[in-house]
Structures are given as C-alpha cells and as structure tokens.
Amino acid sequence: MTDPQPHLDAVELDAYFALIEVSSLLRHTVEQQLKEAGGLSYVQFQLLATLGDSPTGSHRMTDLADGVVYSRSGLTYQAGLLEQAGLVTRAPSEEDERGITVTITDAGREVLSRVFPGHIDVIRQLLFAPLKRDDVTALGGLLSTVRAHMRATPPRSAARRRRSASS
Amino acid sequence: MTDPQPHLDAVELDAYFALIEVSSLLRHTVEQQLKEAGGLSYVQFQLLATLGDSPTGSHRMTDLADGVVYSRSGLTYQAGLLEQAGLVTRAPSEEDERGITVTITDAGREVLSRVFPGHIDVIRQLLFAPLKRDDVTALGGLLSTVRAHMRATPPRSAARRRRSASS
DNA sequence: GCTATGTGCTTCAGATTCGAAGCAGTAACC
DNA sequence: GGTTACTGCTTCGAATCTGAAGCACATAGC
Numbered sequence: 580m581t582d583p584q585p586h587l588d589a590v591e592l593d594a595y596f597a598l599i600e601v602s603s604l605l606r607h608t609v610e611q612q613l614k615e616a617g618g619l620s621y622v623q624f625q626l627l628a629t630l631g632d633s634p635t636g637s638h639r640m641t642d643l644a645d646g647v648v649y650s651r652s653g654l655t656y657q658a659g660l661l662e663q664a665g666l667v668t669r670a671p672s673e674e675d676e677r678g679i680t681v682t683i684t685d686a687g688r689e690v691l692s693r694v695f696p697g698h699i700d701v702i703r704q705l706l707f708a709p710l711k712r713d714d715v716t717a718l719g720g721l722l723s724t725v726r727a728h729m730r731a732t733p734p735r736s737a738a739r740r741r742r743s744a745s746s
Numbered sequence: 747m748t749d750p751q752p753h754l755d756a757v758e759l760d761a762y763f764a765l766i767e768v769s770s771l772l773r774h775t776v777e778q779q780l781k782e783a784g785g786l787s788y789v790q791f792q793l794l795a796t797l798g799d800s801p802t803g804s805h806r807m808t809d810l811a812d813g814v815v816y817s818r819s820g821l822t823y824q825a826g827l828l829e830q831a832g833l834v835t836r837a838p839s840e841e842d843e844r845g846i847t848v849t850i851t852d853a854g855r856e857v858l859s860r861v862f863p864g865h866i867d868v869i870r871q872l873l874f875a876p877l878k879r880d881d882v883t884a885l886g887g888l889l890s891t892v893r894a895h896m897r898a899t900p901p902r903s904a905a906r907r908r909r910s911a912s913s
Numbered sequence: 914g915c916t917a918t919g920t921g922c923t924t925c926a927g928a929t930t931c932g933a934a935g936c937a938g939t940a941a942c943c
Numbered sequence: 944g945g946t947t948a949c950t951g952c953t954t955c956g957a958a959t960c961t962g963a964a965g966c967a968c969a970t971a972g973c
Binding site for chain 2: 922
C-alpha cells in the first residue's frame with residue numbers, strides 16, 4: 580500500500596551517485612595498477628584470486644562466472660587467455676564430463692603474489708585512507724547487507740533459458 | 747615511510763569485496779532495464795542524464811568524459827550513436843573552435859523521462875530496499891567522503907598528457 | 914606576425930564484450 | 944533401452960571499448 584515515491588530524494592540520489600563514481604574510479608585505478616604490475620586485466624585478476632583462494636586451487640567455469648558477475652562466453656575467452664599464458668589449466672571435470680575444471684598453476688600463483696601487494700596498496704590509498712576504523716566497519720556492514728539482498732533478489736527476467744514452451 | 751600493513755584485514759576485505767559485488771550487480775541490472783525500456787546503454791543514459799541535468803542542456807565533450815569516468819574515444823563513439831538517434835546534437839563551441847558542445851534534444855529528454863521511472867525503481871528495489879533511512883544517510887556520507895578523497899587524489903601515473911588542473 | 918607547444922576531439926586498429934546458437938554430456942521418465 | 948528436457952561450455956558475429964596517432968584550433972613566447 581505504501582508505494583514509494585516515484586523518485587529518489589536528495590539523500591538517496593547522493594548515495595547512489597557516490598556509489599557509482601567510487602566504484603568506477605576505484606576499478607579504473609586498480610585496472611591500471613594490475614596492467615602495469617602483471618599484465619592482467621581486472622577480470623583475469625579476479626579469476627586468479629578466486630582460484631588461488633580455493634583450497635583446491637580449482638573451480639568450475641560456471642562457478643567462476645557467477646562469482647565474478649560475468650558472461651559465460653566472456654569467461655571462456657578470458658580463461659583461454661590465462662591458459663595460453665600458462666597461469667591456469669583447464670581439464671574436463673571428473674564427475675561431470677560436461678564441466679571444465681579450471682586450476683591455477685604455480686606460475687599463476689607467482690603472478691598473483693607479484694601483483695597483490697600493489698593491489699592492496701591501491702585499495703588502501705584510495706578507498707580506506709579517508710575512513711576511520713569504525714567507518715570501514717560501518718561501510719562493510721551496510722554493503723554486506725545490500726549484497727545479501729541482491730543475491731537473494733532474482734533478476735527481473737529470471738528464467739532466461741528455462742521454459743521456452745507456452746506461457 | 748609508514749608503510750601500512752602488507753595486507754587488508756578481514757573487515758577491509760569484506761568491505762572491498764562487498765563494494766565490488768554490489769556495484770557490479772547493480773550496474774548489471776540497471777543496464778538491462780535501460781536496454782529494455784529505452785534501448786540505451788548505461789553510458790548513454792549517464793550522458794543523457796548529465797546533459798538533462800545541466801541548466802543549458804549542454805556540455806563539452808571533455809567534461810562529459812570526466813563526469814562519466816570514460817575514455818575520450820569511447821565518448822566520441824557513444825556521442826555519435828546518440829546523435830544518430832537524434833537524442834543529442836553536436837556543434838562546435840562558440841568560445842573555443844576546438845571544443846564540441848553536446849546538447850540534449852527534445853527527443854532525448856523524452857527518452858530520458860520514459861526510462862527514468864524504471865531506473866529509479868531498480869535502484870530502490872535493489873539498493874535501498876534493505877536499508878533503513880539512517881542507513882542510507884550513513885552510506886551516502888561514507889561514500890561521499892571516499893569520493894571526495896578520490897577526486898583529490900591524482901592518478902598514480904599522473905599526467906600523460908596533463909590536463910589543466912582545476913580552475 | 915611566426916613558431917613551438919598545449920589542448921579538444923576524432924580516427925584507427927586491435928582487444929574485449931555480449932547474446933544467440935550449437936555441441937555434448939546428463940538426468941528424468943517411460 | 945529410448946525419448947525428451949536440461950545443463951556446461953564453446954563458437955560465432957556484431958557491438959563496444961581502449962590507447963596511440965593524427966588533425967585542427969589556441970596560446971605563449973619571441
């Protein structure tokens with residue numbers, strides 16, 4: 580019954596725009612650092628980091644794509660590049676012949692560890708420098724709340740490839 | 747001298763990852779809505795919105811690029827598309843023959859107003875729904891602080907081709 | 914004036930992106 | 944066993960993005 584305002588008020592707009600600009604600028608800067616330090620794109624770094632973080636050093640393609648908010652075909656492309664560079668290997672999954680298991684190599688870990696310090700540094704300097712300890716905690720809490728909500732909210736056009744017949 | 751910790755602690759990592767994921771998911775969803783509602787890409791929308799927000803309905807190309815955190819050449823491309831679609835016009839600046847003044851057209855405003863409600867709706871549902879009023883205020887405050895800091899912080903590899911500093 | 918340098922924008926080639934379509938393995942059901 | 948639907952990934956074409964190079968105007972110094 581309480582249909583919200585048809586527009587965002589000043590406070591909301593401010594928060595929204597700030598979010599967009601902060602993430603854009605952060606990503607932009609990080610991207611540059613990664614390219615300089617290790618010749619990696621942001622996505623490639625995310626992939627390596629995800630794999631390196633895994634106990635087994637492996638993940639299925641689809642899980643990777645979901646974790647990075649990325650298209651399947653785009654992931655195939657990037658994984659191909661990483662494989663060519665020798666930073667990951669791809670092998671058919673043992674449990675499911677359809678699935679591909681991507682695994683980070685030693686060379687991949689090496690690149691990761693070479694790039695990481697600078698990466699951390701950028702985040703610190705750009706994102707956390709102007710915030711007090713409590714601010715960081717608060718920001719993290721708020722964003723985590725939003726993230727949980729987003730994950731639980733199905734995309735408006737759910738069922739892309741689901742039922743094709745009728746209805 | 748004061749080289750901070752070589753790594754981010756759990757709280758910081760959490761905040762960082764949450765920020766990235768939230769902005770990615772938000773952008774993804776918004777992008778889809780814009781495409782459905784008005785055939786606009788996110789950048790195109792940002793450009794139109796920026797122009798529509800201006801008192802004169804105009805801006806120079808460079809100002810637009812900066813405001814949207816975008817490459818110059820990419821802006822040229824997008825502006826070309828918008829012009830072809832009749833949503834903006836481009837004309838040489840009167841003060842500086844080098845500059846191009848981009849102006850939103852009535853058709854552009856029309857598209858903007860057609861797309862806006864749905865856009866607002868997505869932001870509300872996805873970003874603000876799980877937050878209380880005070881949370882929104884807090885989030886906006888924190889992000890604004892960070893944004894101001896980022897704007898004031900020159901890119902690490904400052905000045906390839908140096909721009910006129912502020913004023 | 915005239916030359917050197919700086920700035921605004923575009924062009925270009927190459928890289929990256931996405932969605933749709935396709936291939937192959939899997940699961941459910943009879 | 945066979946049929947049908949579903950899922951995981953890749954291929955394909957078209958759209959988009961970027962940095963480097965280039966063109967045109969502007970400004971400073973002489």
